[in-house]
Amino acid sequence: MLLHGNIKHIIGHRSPLIYGHFIEHFHRQIYGGIYDPNSPLSDEDGFRTDVIDALKKIKIPILRWPGGCFVSSYHWKDAVGSKRMPFFDKAWRVEDPSTFGTDEYIMLCRKINCEPYICTNAGTGTAEEMSDWVEYCNLETEGKYAKWRIENGFPSPHKVKYWSIGNENYGFWEIGAKDSKEWSRLVKESVKMIKHVDPLTQLSAAALTDLDWNIHLLTEAGDFLDWISIHQYWDPINQTNDYADYEQTMAYTHRIGHSIEKMRGLLTAMNLEKKIKIAFDEWNLRGWYHPNVHTIQQGITKEEYLYPRDKNDDNTKYTMADAIFTACFLNELNRNCDIVGMANYAPAVNTRGCIFTYPEGIVLRSTYHVFDLYVNYMGDIVLNTWSENMPFITVQNKAKENLDISALDILVSKWSDKPGIAVAAVNKNPLNFQSLQLDIAGAKGNVKHFCLMGESTESYNDINHEEVKIQKKDLGSFSDNREIILPPHSINIIQIL
Ligand code: AHR
Numbered sequence: 001m002l003l004h005g006n007i008k009h010i011i012g013h014r015s016p017l018i019y020g021h022f023i024e025h026f027h028r029q030i031y032g033g034i035y036d037p038n039s040p041l042s043d044e045d046g047f048r049t050d051v052i053d054a055l056k057k058i059k060i061p062i063l064r065w066p067g068g069c070f071v072s073s074y075h076w077k078d079a080v081g082s083k084r085m086p087f088f089d090k091a092w093r094v095e096d097p098s099t100f101g102t103d104e105y106i107m108l109c110r111k112i113n114c115e116p117y118i119c120t121n122a123g124t125g126t127a128e129e130m131s132d133w134v135e136y137c138n139l140e141t142e143g144k145y146a147k148w149r150i151e152n153g154f155p156s157p158h159k160v161k162y163w164s165i166g167n168e169n170y171g172f173w174e175i176g177a178k179d180s181k182e183w184s185r186l187v188k189e190s191v192k193m194i195k196h197v198d199p200l201t202q203l204s205a206a207a208l209t210d211l212d213w214n215i216h217l218l219t220e221a222g223d224f225l226d227w228i229s230i231h232q233y234w235d236p237i238n239q240t241n242d243y244a245d246y247e248q249t250m251a252y253t254h255r256i257g258h259s260i261e262k263m264r265g266l267l268t269a270m271n272l273e274k275k276i277k278i279a280f281d282e283w284n285l286r287g288w289y290h291p292n293v294h295t296i297q298q299g300i301t302k303e304e305y306l307y308p309r310d311k312n313d314d315n316t317k318y319t320m321a322d323a324i325f326t327a328c329f330l331n332e333l334n335r336n337c338d339i340v341g342m343a344n345y346a347p348a349v350n351t352r353g354c355i356f357t358y359p360e361g362i363v364l365r366s367t368y369h370v371f372d373l374y375v376n377y378m379g380d381i382v383l384n385t386w387s388e389n390m391p392f393i394t395v396q397n398k399a400k401e402n403l404d405i406s407a408l409d410i411l412v413s414k415w416s417d418k419p420g421i422a423v424a425a426v427n428k429n430p431l432n433f434q435s436l437q438l439d440i441a442g443a444k445g446n447v448k449h450f451c452l453m454g455e456s457t458e459s460y461n462d463i464n465h466e467e468v469k470i471q472k473k474d475l476g477s478f479s480d481n482r483e484i485i486l487p488p489h490s491i492n493i494i495q496i497l
Pocket of ligand 1: 024067068069070167168231238282288
C-alpha cells in the first residue's frame with residue numbers, strides 16, 4: 001500500500017485525555033488491585049507501587065471513578081473520614097468496606113499525576129448529594145463539606161475539574177434507571193447545583209447514540225454540559241464469556257467508529273458540535289464477565305453470580321486480537337480528535353484491564369503495550385492522509401457473515417513541540433506481511449520502527465510468560481516512498497525524526 005500525506009495537512013490536535021482510563025469498585029480493580037494495604041509491594045498509603053509505576057509509564061492523563069454500575073447506588077459520604085461505613089453494593093452484590101473513598105482516590109490520582117474524573121450517583125442519588133460531593137472536593141472552606149475535608153486531613157481543595165452525571169441510567173440493568181424525560185430533568189437540576197458550587201467544573205452526562213435520549217437531554221441541559229458520555233464494549237460476553245476469536249475480533253474493527261459518527265451527527269443536528277465534546281468514557285473490546293447480575297432471573301448462589309468473575313483474570317485470553325483492536329480504536333479516536341475530547345479504557349487494572357496484579361507482581365497484558373506505543377511514541381497533531389492499493393482481508397463475524405475489511409489501519413501524526421512524524425500502522429492480516437510505502441511530503445530524518453507483536457495471533461503475556469513485547473529497529477535515513485514491511489498481526493510505530 002502507498003500512503004500519501006503532507007506534514008502541513010492537519011486534521012487536528014488530539015487531547016491527551018483520549019488515552020484516559022477507568023477504574024471501578026468491581027472485583028479486584030480497587031481492592032486487591034491498585035489498593036492493597038496489606039501487600040509488601042504497597043506504599044505507606046496502601047497503593048501497589050508496581051501498579052503505580054506501570055500507570056505512570058503510560059502517562060494516564062485522566063482516571064474515571066468509582067463506576068460504572070457501582071456508582072448508581074453509591075453514597076460518597078459513607079467512605080470519607082474516620083468513621084467508614086461498610087455497605088452492601090447492590091450493583092455487584094458484595095460488601096464494600098469503604099476503606100477506599102474520595103480521599104484515597106485523589107491520593108491515587110496525585111501519585112500517578114493524572115486528572116480525577118468523578119462519576120456521580122444519578123441512580124439513587126440526588127442533585128444535592130452530587131453537589132455536596134463537589135463542595136467536599138472543590139470549596140476552600142465554605143460550608144460543612146469543605147470543613148469536613150479539612151477535618152479529614154486535606155486542607156486544600158482536591159480541585160476535581162471533571163464530573164459526570166450518572167452512569168448508563170438509560171439501561172434496564174442500571175439501579176435507578178430513568179426514561180429520557182426523567183433523565184433530562186435530573187441532569188439539568190444536578191448540573192445547575194454543581195455549577196452553583198463550582199462554575200469551573202466541566203460536566204458530562206450519560207448518553208446514548210439515540211435521538212430521543214439526546215434530544216431530551218441536550219434540550220434540557222445542553223447549556224450546562226461540556227461533554228456527553230458514551231460507552232461501548234464490542235464483544236458482549238458479560239453473560240457467556242465466549243471470547244471472539246482473532247478473525248471475529250477483526251470483524252469488530254469494521255466501522256469501529258460508528259458510535260462516534262452517530263453522536264457527531266446528533267450534536268451537529270442540534271448545533272452543539274462546537275460546544276459539547278464526546279467523552280467515550282468506557283470502552284474495551286470485550287465486556288466484563290459477570291454472569292447472572294443484570295437479569296431478572298438473577299443468579300441465586302455465589303457460584304452462579306459471584307465466583308465466575310474470577311474468569312476475567314485469565315491472562316491467556318488477552319492476545320494480539322485485543323491489542324490490534326485497541327490500536328484500531330485509538331487510531332479512530334485520533335482521527336476524530338475534533339469532537340472526541342476524552343476516552344477511558346475500561347478498566348485500567350484487572351478484570352479486562354491492561355495490567356493484571358498478583359501477590360508477587362504484575363503482568364503487562366498485550367493492550368498495555370499498545371498504550372505505551374501511542375502515549376510515548378506518537379505525536380499530538382493528527383495529519384490527513386490518503387492511500388492507494390489498500391489490501392483487504394475477508395473475515396467472518398460471530399453472526400457467520402463474511403466481511404471484506406481493510407487489512408491495514410494507518411494514522412500519521414507529528415509533534416507540536418518538535419520536528420518529525422510518527423506513523424501508527426496496524427496490520428490485521430493474521431498470516432501475511434504487508435508492504436507500506438510512505439510518501440509524506442516534508443518527512444525527513446532517520447527511521448525508527450517500533451513493532452508490537454507475538455509469534456502468533458494467540459500470543460499473550462502471563463506470570464513468568466512474556467510473548468508480546470515491543471521490538472525496536474533502526475532503519476536508517478528516510479527516502480520518499482520508503483517501504484516498511486509490517487509483520488502479520490502487528491502494531492507498528494514508524495518514527496521519522
Ligand atoms: O461490565 C461493567 C459495566 O459495563 C460497567 O459497570 C458499566 O458502566 C457498563 O455497563
